[in-house]
Amino acid sequence: MKYDIPHFVIKNNLQKSKQTNVYFGDVVTPEVLKDVCKRITDLDNYTYEYVDDEYTDDFLDPTYNKGRMALLHYKDEVMYISFSEKDINGRNSSVQSVPTAFNLFFSNTYKNKKLYYYFLNVEGNPETDYHVLIYRLMKTIGFHFLNDEVLQHKIVPFSSIEDIMFNRKINSGKNKSNNSTYITKSTVRNYDIYGKTYGANKYETSLICYALSILAKKEQRITLYEVLEQDLKELPKSSLNVINGMGVIRVVPTDLQLEKKAFEENNSLRSPRYIYNLLNKLGKKHCAMCGCEIPEIIQGAHIWPVALIKKQGHISFEDKLQHATNGDNGLWLCENHHKLFDQNIILITHSGNITFSKSLSTENETFLSNITTFKQIPNEIMTPQFVQYLDLRNKAI
Ligand SMILES: [Zn+2]
Known part of the structure; x- marks a missing residue:
């Protein structure tokens, strides 16, 4: 009409x-x-x-x-x-x-x-x-x-995905609780969104998905991991329909059953909830031992290892899963440092000093010393619970 x-x-x-x-x-x-x-x-x-x-x-x-x-x-x-x-x-x-x-x-x-x-x-x-x-x-x-x-300020649209990531970083510096959604890179061209689906968070997650869908260049790939929160594991249908309609983002729903199964079957847990909690605590992916920021090789490394958590007889399955996904039970490490840490060739002391195994040859120790540019875990990471996990790890070595 x-x-x-x-x-x-x-x-x-x-x-x-x-x-x-x-x-x-x-x-x-x-x-x-x-x-x-x-x-x-x-x-x-x-x-x-x-x-x-x-x-x-x-x-x-x-x-x-x-x-x-x-x-x-x-x-x-x-x-x-x-x-x-x-x-x-x-x-x-x-x-x-x-x-x-x-x-x-x-x-x-x-x-x-x-x-x-x-x-x-x-x-x-x-x-x-x-x-x-x-x-x-x-x-x-x-x-x-x-x-x-x-408004006092002119509203300027974002120009790229990086532009949004950069601004989220500024936001997060000022107020941690503002971070309900994280955008991170898994490779140079692959972006991952870790989005919460509960309460007000679902609105922000939806908007970020819409904006990224519009800003994505042809070669950029985006995955949305819906992060478990309370009983909600998915964004509202209407939002998912729009995200799918825009046709850019691959949506990976989380499921507690799947997470439990993965925990039972593997000793290296790749849970979106764990990654989300690490992003929440540690910020952007960067190796805590050398500062490397190449997204392809940065991983979440458990302090109290999943294999050890699973061996505990006196705690419930739910508590074990909680320890395995706790943001205090981890660090970002590059693949080299992750492996060296898992093999206990590199160690972290109760006070956060990064040290090397006594059994190393002088040449290898020199090499490790050269690639391990950080000698100490920063204070803000050394929360009481992080130190507890360190102690549990070191006790078992
Ligand atoms: Zn490293």
Whole structure:
């Protein structure tokens, strides 16, 4: 249908409207609509209708207002406009509706469509590092910001996957808890996303996947490892559909049964949860003994080895798996140092000194000394639990 006058169609019920008695029309008022209309079409004249859950057309499903959206029809264009919360504080607020809005936008096959975001009268702090990251991801995946003059900083889209990785690193330096999703390299061209799927984390994981799908160059390969959290092992279906629809990312779901089986059958556990916990504690992959950063040869090395954990008679299977995937029970090591450490040719003392086996010849010791540029495990890694694992390891040698 063609609209000669801009026309809004808006679902009035929010998810919890019945409990809160707050309806979308209370926050997205005709005045707000007027401003939105002017900014998009440059016209003052518009019509609008707030519709019930049951209402359905080519763009709206019979449900409540998912994605905090208004649809604006003008001529043969359809504008998806998603609105911020009024009060922007926690990670949940505002952000959770964004992937939903994008999912609805992406899933509709209508060609002449655009995606917008509008800040309602903002209270709180809309410009934490975390929010800025989200805005930049949004801009990267095609959101147009209608009134970003309410922010102090201009929103710049990301230019590459490396650009996102670099900015996440800056974020993580300031506040560790901000890291719910990690992007890391397994080879020069292969990127791995370790994404949590629970609570607010799933929104961030979804957005990062969308942005990486858009930014990936032809030769770059991306894998998403969904990291187990509580009982949820997968992103919401709607997000997975979009990720699959974009056709760039290979999704590897995690499964507790598979993880248990891998733990039972192998002494070198390659669990996404373990890698995630190491990224969370140690940051970017780099060898703790020589600083090597070549992703192809950096591995997670257990301090208390999986083989020894499995031999413990007095602890439950669940606890064993917990020790095997604990971020304190590991270091990033290059393949050389990993092997040397596993063979107890290189040792780490209770106080974190990196030393060599007494049985080495002088030549070999000199060689090891040359390739082992770090002599000490950094203090921030030497947490009490890390030291406990060191003691358990050293006791067994
Ligand atoms: Zn190394």
